[in-house]
Amino acid sequence: MGAINLLGLAKRVKAKILQASTSEIYGDPMVQPQPEEYWGNVNPIGPRACYDEGKRCAETLFMSYYHQNNVKIKIARIFNTYGPRMSPQDGRVISNFIMQALTGEDLTVYGTGLQTRSFMFVDDLIEALILLMNTNDNFTGPLNIGNPIEISMLDLAKKIIRTTNSKSKIVYCHLPEDDPTQRKPDIKLAQETLNGWEPKIAFNKGLELTVNYFKELILKKQIE
Ligand code: UDP
Numbered sequence: 001m002g003a004i005n006l007l008g009l010a011k012r013v014k015a016k017i018l019q020a021s022t023s024e025i026y027g028d029p030m031v032q033p034q035p036e037e038y039w040g041n042v043n044p045i046g047p048r049a050c051y052d053e054g055k056r057c058a059e060t061l062f063m064s065y066y067h068q069n070n071v072k073i074k075i076a077r078i079f080n081t082y083g084p085r086m087s088p089q090d091g092r093v094i095s096n097f098i099m100q101a102l103t104g105e106d107l108t109v110y111g112t113g114l115q116t117r118s119f120m121f122v123d124d125l126i127e128a129l130i131l132l133m134n135t136n137d138n139f140t141g142p143l144n145i146g147n148p149i150e151i152s153m154l155d156l157a158k159k160i161i162r163t164t165n166s167k168s169k170i171v172y173c174h175l176p177e178d179d180p181t182q183r184k185p186d187i188k189l190a191q192e193t194l195n196g197w198e199p200k201i202a203f204n205k206g207l208e209l210t211v212n213y214f215k216e217l218i219l220k221k222q223i224e
Pocket residue numbers: 080091092093094096097108109110111113115117153175176179180
């Protein structure tokens with residue numbers, strides 16, 4: 001409904017409009033890495049379906065407003081992103097692991113931890129989104145925006161324990177239903193379309209900046 005309302009507004013005032021879509025539209029992908037032409041592998045009735053299908057439906061609406069009403073649209077398929085100012089409570093893996101490591105709690109690896117994700121630092125995403133908004137009006141996307149360097153959740157947990165010099169241990173917890181086993185963006189189209197854009201912030205550097213952010217957050221809470 002939000003997408004329909006904003007597309008209607010964009011049509012009326014002739015604004016350019018960006019959809020922050022997601023790698024989740026590929027579901028549990030059968031193709032590795034995922035190019036934009038891949039239609040995905042989504043369970044339409046699973047616990048993640050409202051999000052996945054909601055985003056897929058929004059992409060459909062954006063394309064229809066483009067074709068039927070000439071609305072200037074851009075669709076960005078954003079892969080896992082992290083960085084300072086993430087919420088410590090949103091349940092995503094990087095914020096969970098860093099908070100757990102900094103407070104001496106066990107790191108909760110879901111399933112075997114062999115599932116992978118590819119993490120992009122927030123500044124790289126913002127740069128790509130600005131470049132995307134400045135592309136020619138004929139270019140609508142969808143466009144993958146992500147960092148193709150892949151890591152398993154178990155290796156991520158170990159890395160965060162090392163980075164924070166934490167004494168925390170790893171515990172294995174129940175794997176959520178339909179949790180994708182692999183996810184890695186094919187960013188060829190982004191590099192071609194966005195003047196050679198590619199992620200610049202190395203994972204170690206991005207992690208350090210994010211750990212520092214969470215350290216400050218914990219310190220502030222202790223002072224309050
Ligand atoms: N995950 C984990 N421990 C946590 C939180 C998440 O092992 O405390 C796993 C989760 O099962 C998934 C991966 O980390 O395989 C990424 O989860 P997140 O929710 O950050 O992103 P998404 O699944 O949407 O890619």
